[in-house]
Amino acid sequence: MNENQEWPLFEVFIRSRQGLAHKHAGSIHAADASMAIEHARDVYTRRQEGVSIWVVRSSEVTASDPADAEALFEPARDKIYRHPTFYEIPDEVKNL
Amino acid sequence: MYTQGLDSLGKESLHVASDDAASLEARFQAKVDADEKIEPKDWMPGAYRHTLLRQISQHAHSEIVGMLPEGNWITRAPSLKRKAVLIAKVQDEGGHGMYLYGAAETLGMSRDQMTEQLLSGAAKYSSIFNYPTPTWADIGAIGWLVDGAAIMNQIPICRCSYGPYARAMVRICREESFHQRQGFEIMMMLARGAEAQRNMAQAAFNRWWWPSLMMFGPNDAESKHTAQSMRWKIKRFTNDELRQHFVDVTVPQAEFLGLKVPDPDLKWDEAAQHYNFGAIDWSEFQNVLQGNGPCNRERLEARRRAHERGRWVRTAAMAHAAKQKQRKVGNAA
Secondary structure, three states: OOOOOOOOEEEEEEEOOOOOOOEEEEEEEOOOHHHHHHHHHHHHOOOOOOOEEEEEEHHHOOOOOHHHHHHHHHHHOOOHHHOHHHOOOOOOOOOO | OOHHHHHOOOHHHHOOOOOOHHHHHHHHHHHHHOOOOEOOOOOOOHHHHHHHHHHHHHHHHHHHHOHHHHHOOHHHOOOHHHHHHHHHHHHHHHHHHHHHHHHHHOOOOOHHHHHHHHHHOOOOOOHHHHOOOOOHHHHHHHHHHHHHHHHHHHHHHHHOOEHHHHHHHHHHHHHHHHHHHHHHHHHHHHHOOOHHHHHHHHHHHHHHHHHHHHOOOOOHHHOOOHHHHHHOOOOOOOHHHHHHHHHHHHHHHHHHHOOOOOOOOOEEEOOOOEEEOOOOOHHHHHHHHHHHOOOHHHHHHHHHHHHHHHHHHHHHHHHHHHHHHHHHHHHHO
């Protein structure tokens, strides 16, 4: 066991109340996942910010590359017909 | 996201050699000018990364060292209520240090490296925490003045161009407001108390007033980093602007408490709608920054001791985690 080994990094996700999704709150160092939850409790929920915590090793997260942003997200930009406001409907037509 | 993302900096950074570095920089500045946030894996100029790393890590160190002057009073707070409040405040400072270290780590420096820089004295922390807290009134003065100055410094950073720093700062500012109010309340209790209590409040005010003004950093003319940091939107106001704002809002609060500002040159300027205040003793500031303040050695010593004494716990936790993992694998097989 390396004496100077840094505790691994975990990403912390918190559900602020029942009915809402877990949202990324920040990161935390811990020896393992259960300790990460305890540390996340102390660091991210001192004021009742959460009712549930997820932690995941940061090294397990696969993220998209900012350089790929255009290739990934540009194709949606010109498809405005996916939005209801694209369609012109006369005012007298109701409930549409 | 976060640190591991920096091991591989993304395709964009690999293109630097072929792509025109100047055009990358121009694109970066255009993003900043348009108030778009910069995120960890985005391309950024080396100097931007370096400036942020220095600023955020020093900010984190300040939170951690900042626990010491107040921790000094936890066992001696005058009531159970004050004790609970002080513990909560010191816990917050620890938490703020964690948010900030997390933000700094996204720029590619490990937590251990940062800790090492603090303990070796290579990294600075706010000069204010090198002053002693001899009386209970100092705890009031710290909350009111030091946290007040910190909030004034930090609110504009909530709009900083670097996303992780801005997000950390939003949390911190939201939590810090109670720190300042509890400090003012302590001062108010003392100011309304017996003569000895009023004198104690005034003495603490005298001790913390000037160091609080120094917290905003050198005068604009002397400030090395201000212009570039403002261009990068790391900083939104100059040191002198923030300092003036602090004086303008704090003097009426002192008047409310019936405390006298320890500055014979303090005067309201009706035309400018500002208080004029006396010259700051910058030699004191420099001296404290160089490590010769009243408590520099004591603070660093306390941090080093805590780090050394915690070593076996950190190692044992890792050993335990490894053993648990092993056991799990064994059970599954």
